[in-house]
Amino acid sequence: MVAGPLPTPSGPGKDRLRLWVRLLRASRSIExxxxxxxxxxxxxxxxxxDVMAALYRAPEGMLMxxxxxxxLVSNGxxxxxxxxxxxxxxxxxxxxxxxxxxxxxxxxxxGSKTFAVIAAAHESWIGELLGNVSEDEARRLTGMLNxxxxxxxxxx
Amino acid sequence: MVAGPLPTPSGPGKDRLRLWVRLLRASRSIExxxxxxxxxxxxxxxxxxDVMAALYRAPEGMLMxxxxxxxLVSNGxxxxxxxxxxxxxxxxxxxxxxxxxxxxxxxxxxGSKTFAVIAAAHESWIGELLGNVSEDEARRLTGMLNxxxxxxxxxx
DNA sequence: TTATGAAACTTCAAGCTTGAAATAATTTGC
DNA sequence: GCAAATTATTTCAAGCTTGAAGTTTCATAA
Numbered sequence: 001m002v003a004g005p006l007p008t009p010s011g012p013g014k015d016r017l018r019l020w021v022r023l024l025r026a027s028r029s030i031e032x033x034x035x036x037x038x039x040x041x042x043x044x045x046x047x048x049x050d051v052m053a054a055l056y057r058a059p060e061g062m063l064m065x066x067x068x069x070x071x072l073v074s075n076g077x078x079x080x081x082x083x084x085x086x087x088x089x090x091x092x093x094x095x096x097x098x099x100x101x102x103x104x105x106x107x108x109x110x111g112s113k114t115f116a117v118i119a120a121a122h123e124s125w126i127g128e129l130l131g132n133v134s135e136d137e138a139r140r141l142t143g144m145l146n147x148x149x150x151x152x153x154x155x156x
Numbered sequence: 157m158v159a160g161p162l163p164t165p166s167g168p169g170k171d172r173l174r175l176w177v178r179l180l181r182a183s184r185s186i187e188x189x190x191x192x193x194x195x196x197x198x199x200x201x202x203x204x205x206d207v208m209a210a211l212y213r214a215p216e217g218m219l220m221x222x223x224x225x226x227x228l229v230s231n232g233x234x235x236x237x238x239x240x241x242x243x244x245x246x247x248x249x250x251x252x253x254x255x256x257x258x259x260x261x262x263x264x265x266x267g268s269k270t271f272a273v274i275a276a277a278h279e280s281w282i283g284e285l286l287g288n289v290s291e292d293e294a295r296r297l298t299g300m301l302n303x304x305x306x307x308x309x310x311x312x
Numbered sequence: 313t314t315a316t317g318a319a320a321c322t323t324c325a326a327g328c329t330t331g332a333a334a335t336a337a338t339t340t341g342c
Numbered sequence: 343g344c345a346a347a348t349t350a351t352t353t354c355a356a357g358c359t360t361g362a363a364g365t366t367t368c369a370t371a372a
Binding site: 031 | 169171172173174175176178179180181182183184185186187188228279280282283286289291293294295296297298300301302
Binding site for chain 1: 366
C-alpha cells in the first residue's frame with residue numbers, strides 16, 4: 001500500500017488501514033537505511049545478515065527448512081543466500097549421517113567473528129534510527145505489536 | 157534482522173532492537189499474506205498494487221520520479237513495474253509538451269475500475285488481519301509510529 | 313521386500329529491487 | 343548562443359524472492 005498523507009480517508013476500518021500504511025512505511029524506511037549501511041560499511045546485504053543472525057543464535061546449526069520457517073521466506077530463497085555465504089566462507093553445510101536429505105548449516109569461525117562485528121554496528125544503528133522512541137515507549141509498542149501478531153500468525 | 161524469541165537479550169538499547177525485530181516480523185507477515193491473496197484472487201502483485209494505489213490518489217497523473225519518491229523505491233524499479241502495468245492496459249504514459257524528458261503516468265479507465273475493486277478487498281483484508289487491534293489502539297500505535305518516523309526520515 | 317507417499321532440498325522461470333552507468337532534454341553561466 | 347552542469351528517465355548486471363516442478367532420501371505398510 002504505502003498510501004499517503006493527503007486524502008486522509010475516514011470510515012469503519014480506516015484507522016487499521018492507516019496503521020498498516022504507517023507500519024509498512026516505517027519498516028521500509030528503516031530497512032532501506034540498514035540495507036544501505038550494510039552495503040557501504042560491510043559490503044553485505046540484509047538477507048545475508050538475517051541468515052547469519054539466525055545461525056548466530058544456533059551454534060549447533062540449523063536445517064535449511066528451519067531457516068526458511070524462522071526467516072519467513074521460501075525454501076528456494078534460503079538456498080541461494082546460503083550458497084553465497086558458503087562461497088564467502090562465512091557459513092558451512094555439514095552433511096548428516098542420520099538423514100542424508102538434510103544438512104546442518106552453521107557459521108564458520110570466520111562467519112561468527114564477522115557477524116559479531118556487524119551485529120554490534122547494527123544494534124547501534126537501530127538505537128540511532130529509533131532514537132526518539134524512549135525505551136519505555138519501545139516496550140509498550142512491542143507489546144502492542146505482539147498482541148496483533150498472535151491474532152493470525154501461523155495460519156497460512 | 158528478524159531475530160527471535162529465544163535468548164531475549166537485555167542491556168541498553170535492547171528494547172529498541174526488540175521493537176525493530178517485532179516491527180519487521182509483523183510487517184513481513186502481513187505483507188506475505190497480502191501478496192498471496194493478491195496473487196490468488198486478482199492475479200496481481202503488491203508492487204503493482206502500490207503503484208496503482210499511488211496513481212489512484214492522483215487523477216492528474218504522476219511523474220516517474222514522484223512515484224519513486226512516494227513509494228520509497230528506486231527509479232529503475234518503477235520503470236519496470238509501470239512497463240508491466242502499461243502492457244496490461246491498466247496504466248498509460250503521456251508525453252508532455254513542456255518537458256520532453258518526463259511523462260505523466262496515470263491509470264487508464266480500466267485501471268481505475270480494476271483498482272477500485274482490488275482496493276476494497278485489500279481494505280477488508282487489513283481489517284481482518286489487524287482484527288484484534290481496536291480502532292482506538294490503532295490510532296495510538298499510528299501516533300507512536302509517526303513520532304519516530306519524523307525523527308530521521310528524509311535524511312538520506 | 314517394495315511401492316507409495318511424504319519430507320528436505322534444489323532448480324527454475326518470472327518478477328522485484330538496487331545502485332551505477334548511459335541517454336536525452338533542460339537549465340545555467342559565461 | 344553555447345558549453346557545462348543538472349534533471350528525468352531508462353538500461354543493465356547482480357542479487358533477492360516466490361511458487362511450482364524436480365530430485366533424492368526416508369518412512370510406512372501391504
